[in-house]
Amino acid sequence: MPELPEVEVLRRDLEVEVVGAQVVSVVVTGARTVRRQDPGELVTRLAGARLTAAGRAGKYLLMALDGGPDTLVVHLRMSGQLILTAPDAPRPAHTHAVIHLADGRELRFVDPRTFGELFVSREPPGPLGADPSDPSWRPTDLAGVVAGRQARLKALLMDQRRLAGLGNIYSDEALFAAGLRFDRPAGSLGRREVARLHGAIVETLAAAVTHRGSTLGDGGYVDLHGRPGAHQDHHRVYAREGRPCLRCGRTVVRLRLGNRSTFLCPTCQS
DNA sequence: ACGCCCGCCTGTAAGC
């Protein structure tokens, strides 16, 4: 659910609200929340640190500690939320970690499905491909990713090692905007199709950030203040199965790629 | 190496 746009909205919120704040203490209660290291090590490295910058790498949130190499890394995975509140606000169920700030506010990590994680590291979070929201990301970069690949286009777009930040929603939306089918062999794209897809990805992500991300029916994503986004009202194919295509009027269909839903217009996408 | 599938989780909603 949280993909690049949702994580970017959260990063911007953190930049405004949290950068400059000092951590007093951290309480980790979730059994799986800190799993790349001893939770005690994370608590020790965070306690007393100042949060000096808010960054993002693909879907990872990065908070620099004391300007140094240590970085607090947060991945929301499916259902994670990072919420900044007053300490007397009711603590929601599935609150797995609380970062207490010096001014009394709490930064809470809430995650019903427990796939999300926190860790403190000096290393990059994982082997990530280029960030498609980076202004220096060009059509030739995308051409290099798809060249010679047999994998289906959508699978490649969602492979974080090739391109960092797209998930199920925005890959479907970008493929619709580009007029391309999800199951095209990636390497079969011509130069003009690659250019179209590049533009579609850039514009799709930018629009989603403008609308502060997508919050689906099940609630999932909210910003740092607990508010939902509005981009779900601008989806053009995602979760629109059985409804008319907004471009041609024919019916949007839902297919399966692996165990995941894929939405497309068979007329507009080829 | 490459491509693809499963399992990890739990809340919600549809189906019987």
Added chain:
DNA sequence: TGCTTACAGGCGGGCG
């Protein structure tokens, strides 16, 4: 009405 089942999906691991 109450129970069961399907579904949501990012990503690591493992398979062919």
